[in-house]
Amino acid sequence: MRILLTNDDGYHAPGLEVLEAIARQFSDDIWICAPSEEQSGAGHALTLNRPVRLVKFAERRFAVTGTPTDSVVMALRQVLDNPPDLILSGVNRGANLADDITYSGTVSAAIEGALAGIRSVAFSQVHTAASIASGNLFEAASQWGAKVLAPLLDAPLAARTLINVNFPPVAAAAVKGIRVTRQGFHDYARGTVIEGRDPRGYKYYWFGLDPIEHTLDHGTDLEAIEEGFVSVTPLQLDLTHYSTIGVLAERFGD
Template sequence: MRILLTNDDGIHAPGFEVLERIARQFSDDIWMVAPAEEQSGAGHSLTLNQPVRLRQYSERRFAVSGTPTDSVMMALRKVMPAAPDLILSGVNRGANLGDDVTYSGTVSAAVEGALAGIRSIALSQVYSREGMGDAVPFAAAEAWGAKAIAPLLDAPFAPRTLVNINFPPVAADDVFGIRVVRQGFHDYARGSVVEGTDPRGYRYFWFGLHGIEHTPGHATDLEAIQDGYVSVTPLQLDLTHDPSLADLASRYGG
């Protein structure tokens, strides 16, 4: 089985090393193509206004001067000799839960894989404290990563779908198990924007990731993580709201 590894935290991110160790439990045919620098929050963006550059570190390890989506596209079109059987994106430093998946470069790399018809899985390690930087503990992801991936290797994936996995912010031995759950909902009304002044006296604004209230419902990814479970959520790329089609069509005379 040929596996492509990518992420949004960058080619040198600690979570990428964790992902490689997880992947090698399934195969030795591992290819790594990831952004040269951190691209958190890049979503499903492409680099269009400047050239994308490729740097090779070893036979199957490459860095891309662009986004996670750029990385997957470069891997599939320029780097790999044939399409992979599986794409794993992560392990992200921080949660990708609820509505945050739309911002996530980690999830968007898996989206690009799904668009190419390749089985794709995003993996993220939730952490509970601010200001940890690269000191985020990945023990839960390392211990439970292969357990969460293994059942998906022969599971039927519908076209244009992917799976989003999050690991709770607890020690590996404190994880209660794995739950298959739906995507939750965040309330962003109280999200923070931090204001400051730079050394030259100009104001700046920095979007904060803390202080966002959320509303975990029954059997959502948010609730599963709060309860100490690994969350597994199937996502689809079709954003059409089918119940609105008939009403809108009638308003346009259709």
């Protein structure tokens, strides 16, 4: 089985090492093509206004001067002679839960894989101040990653779907199990905008990442993580709101 690995934290991110260790429990045919620098929050962006460069670090190991989407595109069109059987993205440093998945470069890399008809899974390790202080940033992902991935390798998935996995911010022994969940939604709050001035006196603005309040609806990814479970969420790329089609068709006389 050929597996392509990518992420949005960058080629040198420790989470990519964790992902490779997970992948090697299933195959030796591992390829890496990841952004050369961190691309968190890049979403499904594709670089169109400047050239993208491909850097080879070693056999089957490449970096791209672009986004996670760029990395998957380059891997499929320039690096690999045959498509991979599986694309894994992550392990992201931080959560990709609820509506935040729309910003996620980690999830978007898996989206690009799904669009290409390749089974794709995104992995993220949720962090809290306490888990960061413990120093075991990826313990849950390291110990539970293969357990989560194994059943997904041959699970029947519809076209243009992908799997979004989040690991709770607890020690591996404290993980309560695995839950299949639906996408939750945060109570909207996008954090602060911090104003500063550069050395030449011009204003700049930096988005702050304040904690986001949310209501824990039953069966969601947010609830699973809050209760110490690994969250496994199937996502689809069809964003059409079908029940509104008829309403709008009446308005436009269709």
